[in-house]
Amino acid sequence: MPGSLRDLFDEQLALYKRQRSITNHNRIPDTDAIPIENPQYWLKIPEVVCVFVDMKGSTKLSATEHDKSTAGVYQLFTGTAVRLFHELEAPYIDVRGDGVFALFNQDQVYRAFAAAVSFKTFAKDVFAQAVLERTALEVGAHIGIDQKTLLVRKIGLKRHGGRSDRQNEVWAGKPVNMASKLAAMGNVDQLIVSERYHARLKDERTLMTCGCGPGGALPGPGKKPLWREEDVREDLNFDFNKAYVLGSTWCRNHGQEYFEAILALDNE
Numbered sequence: 001m002p003g004s005l006r007d008l009f010d011e012q013l014a015l016y017k018r019q020r021s022i023t024n025h026n027r028i029p030d031t032d033a034i035p036i037e038n039p040q041y042w043l044k045i046p047e048v049v050c051v052f053v054d055m056k057g058s059t060k061l062s063a064t065e066h067d068k069s070t071a072g073v074y075q076l077f078t079g080t081a082v083r084l085f086h087e088l089e090a091p092y093i094d095v096r097g098d099g100v101f102a103l104f105n106q107d108q109v110y111r112a113f114a115a116a117v118s119f120k121t122f123a124k125d126v127f128a129q130a131v132l133e134r135t136a137l138e139v140g141a142h143i144g145i146d147q148k149t150l151l152v153r154k155i156g157l158k159r160h161g162g163r164s165d166r167q168n169e170v171w172a173g174k175p176v177n178m179a180s181k182l183a184a185m186g187n188v189d190q191l192i193v194s195e196r197y198h199a200r201l202k203d204e205r206t207l208m209t210c211g212c213g214p215g216g217a218l219p220g221p222g223k224k225p226l227w228r229e230e231d232v233r234e235d236l237n238f239d240f241n242k243a244y245v246l247g248s249t250w251c252r253n254h255g256q257e258y259f260e261a262i263l264a265l266d267n268e
Contacts, residue, residue, distance in 0.1 A: 015039055022151065027105050028091035029152075034169050036154035042172075047106035049147045049197065051090075051116045052179035053081050053123075054099035056188045057139035069135050074098060076127060077141075081119055088115045088263075094169070099183075101176055109147070109200045110265040116143050116191050118259070121249035124189045144182030145193040146175045147200065174239060181237045186245065195242040198227065203265055210254040218253065 001009070018040055025043045035041045055077050061070040081100035085093045088111055090102035104112040123141035131139045156167030182192040201207060207227065213220035227244040250259060 028103055031092070031169065034152055034154050036156075036158050036167060042151045042153045044149065044151050046149045047147055048150045048171075048173075048175055049104040049106070049109060049112040049145065050101055050175035050179040051085070051104070051112050051119075052099060052101040052144045052176065052183045053116075053119055054142045054144075054180070054183045055139060056142055057137060058098040060137050060139075073131055073135070073137075073139065076130065077123075077139075080122060080127070084119055084122070085115055088118070090115065092169070096180075099180070101179065103150075103171070103175075106147075108266055109197075110203070110206065110262050112145060113201065113206055114259055114262045116145055117246075117248075117250060119143065120189060120191050120246075121255070124249055128189075138188075140188035142183040142186045142188070143191040144179040144184070144186070145191070145197050146178035146182060147194065147197040148174045148178075150175055178238065178240075182243060185235075185243075189247070189249075191246040192230075193244050193246070194238070195240050195244065198242075198244040203262070205258050205262055209248065210251050210258065212251050212253050 020040045020042060021038075022042050022044050025045050028045055028048065029043065034043065055074075058073075061073055077098065078095055078100050081102075082093055082095065085100070085102035089108070090104055090112075092103040094101055102112075102115065104115075120141065120143055123143075128138070128140050131137055150171050150173040152169055152171050154167050155170045158167060178194055182194065186192045207225065208223045209220075209226055211220045211223045212218055226246055226248055228247075230243045230245055231241070232238045232243050233241045250256075
């Protein structure tokens with residue numbers, strides 16, 4: 001090992017062996033308030049909800065052969081996700097390749113649900129159709145949600161040569177990882193959530209259909225459960241036993257009404 005690199009590794013190992021300081025923080029802080037100066041200092045935030053959206057079919061896109069199409073598809077998917085999560089007041093948003101995750105506070109459980117279903121509706125009714133028409137490629141979205149306590153700090157170089165892009169927030173804990181794995185296990189345009197997040201959904205409008213038929217057709221079959229339970233005990237990726245799968249999008253007749261009512265639930 002070159003001597004200069006050995007020194008670097010020894011320095012990082014010594015840092016690892018030092019005691020860390022954990023400060024409880026009830027809400028997700030502004031990005032500027034996430035620590036980077038003191039390498040031992042972390043923030044601990046309880047019951048953070050992570051909504052993770054990932055593009056289905058992105059491997060079919062080629063930056064070599066179809067650069068303009070690929071650029072447009074990525075922009076439509078990730079750009080819309082970021083704008084949507086921002087509009088619905090997610091305190092933290094990050095882009096990971098062709099995926100985006102948003103973090104919501106523990107008192108934004110229903111807002112996270114509304115954000116996920118809204119993006120699910122966009123992915124199926126707008127994104128997939130637009131890309132199919134222009135490229136003949138079939139794309140869509142995987143979506144996952146989990147909720148649990150997270151640790152956070154910035155890791156990297158505060159500044160380097162006048163640049164500040166060699167650092168990023170690191171969210172240590174289950175929710176981001178679990179939400180991404182839940183998204184990955186689903187079929188196109190499915191929303192899959194952990195049992196601990198699903199247990200927080202108490203309102204009937206998040207658990208039962210409105211009663212309309214497919215595509216918002218009236219009259220419908222009556223109210224039915226929205227979620228299908230799936231046993232994931234054999235999957236070592238997860239630290240819970242059940243996941244819940246949602247195939248529906250916003251109803252054409254009641255979507256706006258349900259959307260507004262569900263957003264209001266976090267304020268009750």
